[in-house]
Amino acid sequence: MPLHDWTDERAWDSVHPIWMTYLIEWVQPRLPEGFKAFLGGVPALTVASANGKPDVSVRRWGSEQPPGGAAATGTAVLEPDAELNAVFRLDPQRAVHIDYHGQLIAAIEIVSPRNKDRDDAKETYTNRYLGYLRFGVHLMLVDVMPRPRKFSFADAISAGVGLELPPLPSPFAAVYRVAGAIPVGDDMGSRIGVWRRPLQVGEPLPTLPLPLSLHQSVTIDLEQTYQRAAERAYLT
Numbered sequence: 001m002p003l004h005d006w007t008d009e010r011a012w013d014s015v016h017p018i019w020m021t022y023l024i025e026w027v028q029p030r031l032p033e034g035f036k037a038f039l040g041g042v043p044a045l046t047v048a049s050a051n052g053k054p055d056v057s058v059r060r061w062g063s064e065q066p067p068g069g070a071a072a073t074g075t076a077v078l079e080p081d082a083e084l085n086a087v088f089r090l091d092p093q094r095a096v097h098i099d100y101h102g103q104l105i106a107a108i109e110i111v112s113p114r115n116k117d118r119d120d121a122k123e124t125y126t127n128r129y130l131g132y133l134r135f136g137v138h139l140m141l142v143d144v145m146p147r148p149r150k151f152s153f154a155d156a157i158s159a160g161v162g163l164e165l166p167p168l169p170s171p172f173a174a175v176y177r178v179a180g181a182i183p184v185g186d187d188m189g190s191r192i193g194v195w196r197r198p199l200q201v202g203e204p205l206p207t208l209p210l211p212l213s214l215h216q217s218v219t220i221d222l223e224q225t226y227q228r229a230a231e232r233a234y235l236t
Contacts, residue, residue, distance in 0.1 A: 001227035003171065004235065005201045006145050009113050011235050016112060019229035023096050023108055026225050027210070030218045031098065035105070040097035093125075098212065104137050106210055108220070111143035111170075116151055126156040133161060133192065136178050138211040142222060144171045144199060154196060161192060171199035173222060177211035 006012065020039060027037045093115065096108035115125040132139045143153055147170075154168040157176070168174065177193035197206045205222035212218060230236075 001223070001230050002202045002204055003144060003199055003226070004230070006171070007147060009145070011233060012113060012145075014233040015229050015235060016110060018232050019110060019226060020094065020096060022225040022228045022232075023110075023220070026221060027096065027098065027108075027218060032212070032216070035098055035100050035212065037096055037098055039094045040099075040104070040107075041094060098210070100212075104135070105212055106138040106140070107132055108140045108210065109142070111141065111145060111153060113145055113147075116145070116148065116153070122151060122153075122156070126153060126160060129153060129157055130160045133157075133176055133178050133190070136190065138178055139176045140173070140208065140210050140220065141176075142173045142205075146170050146201075162189075163192065163194065165194070165196070168196050168198060171201075173197045173199060173206055173208060175208050175210065177214070177217075179214050 024037045024039065031037065093112060095110075097104055098106040109129060111125075114121060116122050129139060129141060141153060141157075149169070152167065152169050152172070154170075154172050154174050157163075157174075158165045158168075174197070175195040179191040179193070193211070195208055197208065199205060205226050207219055207221050207223070209217035210220050
């Protein structure tokens with residue numbers, strides 16, 4: 001099914017979650033042994049708990065002497081005033097995450113209008129997408145929303161990691177493969193492989209690789225998964 005004109009966003013909330021589901025159905029049987037696909041949240045990148053499922057617990061000591069017994073001395077291990085597990089609120093925007101034995105390897109993000117309808121949203125989600133790359137996670141980013149006309153997450157990512165690439169306005173699909181650390185001047189960086197495709201209303205969506213490593217990937221048929229989602233949402 002050719003790409004719809006998403007300047008009219010009213011059906012998006014129906015199509016988006018279905019498309020994510022079909023992407024998982026497409027990816028999972030094509031993954032090598034040991035990999036799994038699931039809907040995850042961004043705190044999995046930064047919180048030391050199971051992917052997408054942070055645990056919440058807080059322990060506080062009262063005014064009595066904290067556990068540990070004797071008063072602190074010059075060689076004692078000092079107890080903190082409070083000991084807490086810090087938890088970040090899960091972003092309601094979910095993504096397809098590819099996991100290998102508990103480690104996040106790759107992600108598929110489908111942009112929604114709310115991701116870029118305000119300046120703070122643009123900044124938040126640009127940082128979210130850059131966060132994958134900084135953590136060494138491969139990323140497929142698909143944005144079928146043409147508005148706002150003068151903003152592109154692809155261009156924001158290029159600027160954020162210093163990639164000198166031509167502008168890529170929305171709608172687009174892009175893939176970022178993150179390789180090992182390399183020296184960049186006096187700093188350390190990563191070598192990033194990039195696939196970028198402009199999308200056109202009325203044209204089929206492309207097939208693109210989702211990297212799992214430098215030499216391994218799984219092919220994602222965006223057209224087929226989008227078509228199934230649109231048909232399921234009764235979008236003609």
